[in-house]
Amino acid sequence: MSAGIQTATETRSGKGHKDENFPVASHLIHPRYRGAILAFYDFVRAGDDIADHTDLTPERKIAMLDGLAEALTGKGPPDPEAAPLRRELAEHSEPPTHALELLDAFRMDARKNRYADWDELIHYCRYSAMPVGRYVLDLHGEDPARVWAASDAICAALQILNHLQDCGKDFRNLDRVYIPADTLAKYGADVAMLGADKASPELLGVIRELARCTLVLLEEGAVLPDLIDDLRLSLEIAAIHRLAVVLTKGLLTRDPLSEKVHHGKAGFAVTALGGIAKTLVRRPFRGRAIRQATAEAGR
Template sequence: MTSASELRSGKTHKDENFPVASWIIHPRHRELILAFYNFVRTADDIADHAELGAAAKLNYLDLMESELLGQGDSQPEAVNLRRALAARAMPPRHALDVLTAFRMDVTKQRYETWDEVIHYCRYSAMPVGRFMLDVHGESTATWAASDALCAGLQINNHLQDCGKDYNALNRVYLPRDALAAAGAAVEDLAKPRASAALLQCLQALAVRTEGLLIEAKSLSAEVKDVRLGLEVAVIQAFADKIVGLLKVRDPLCDNVHLKPLDLALSSAGGISAELIRRIIGRRATAKPAPRA
């Protein structure tokens, strides 16, 4: 059996819509985060592989899981993550959750409702945020806001890549009921530009995704680790910028990805706003109580 590493697409953490183990994060966490990323990226590439059949994909995902759980040493990404987690005495539950999403990618090509898409996000995206919070020792009370942010990031990506997902994989994450409500058809995704009905559907979904990002606004303040709080603020700034593009542009023919200058400005803005919020908050906390 070919090593899963040989099935990688070539995409790395530097190609994502959000920072992965960036310079903001403390160096002591980066090795574990990158081990988690490489495991997830490998499994994602398996699920999306153009030449593998469904049975072969599921077999590879099962192998990744078994080796993550200690049953074998032939898949480097699984072994590296297993060892990195063991060094921190952390369970593999978030990585196992993500494998559930990739199995869904292999076996499920259509989603009926928004709730079905959110259910997919529960396994594809939310575990990533929960993992990051666990790495930093944050409370599970932060999970609700993190889940909203991660779902927003995931659906942003679905909207950005809706044409590519349909044409390359025959996979559609746009809910059927949303398409029907707008009078759009799945086949519209094959066109070089969105029909008026499809564009209405896509932009309505972007507005709904913006609601998730609004729910997530409290996360950076809920996080105690300063560096992680800054990283969250940057990710939120990226997500807000992307959803703003999706609300007014056609992802089938327009650019709905951030350019290097956009990334730099959003990063600077997110970091600055979060630092100011934390400094003001610290001063307010330190202010002595008035005398009776």
């Protein structure tokens, strides 16, 4: 079936940054960085779409991901899915390291569809999520020694939250289960329960334990907005963090198989602005910069 698919562009799902659960380079981010972040997102989305494509064999997926990597580094033929990020990296004097690590995560997705325990899941997040935060922070010139650890915790939490929200869809559509096998076993649950219209009590126990673990990660990362020098980026991350906390707490009482565990537009805005406001109160007053950043947030 995959013989007719020759390029990464042909695998694109049509999903864009505005379809994500969390802001991607919102207007809080300074315009000088937005293009580089959106180019990074589009490149990563191209890789993710390859990994999730149901008509491709694992071998073909890996070959196409290798092609994206070679196009990004200039070691192979150019690819329209890699060209914008390649230009942005050159303009900002940034290496391709973080983008290449995300391709490693998609190679894992091509080969692997089950996870044994929490540590194995966090290892996956090290490549599937943490490079995103690191890239954005590096792009802004933040100090990795000061900010990477808190960022890694938030990014891992966002990834696991996404896994929990989409656990039924991932199982039904991709036969992919990110919920650790040992946690399923602890509650007497099994992967087949993910295919039901409603979560069993056993599966709800699993989801709620993992949600609590995710809240611990979010608590570890809560300090990040206060560690960031760039005010606008600080507010963006504060909004994302607050949105993630509210959604994760929702999983303590709701069933992602039968209920929507996502923000509506109004709830999204109110929750995000709440996170921004709390961060502004904590940070030293910065006059015009604060007024400008909050005005941008309202656009």
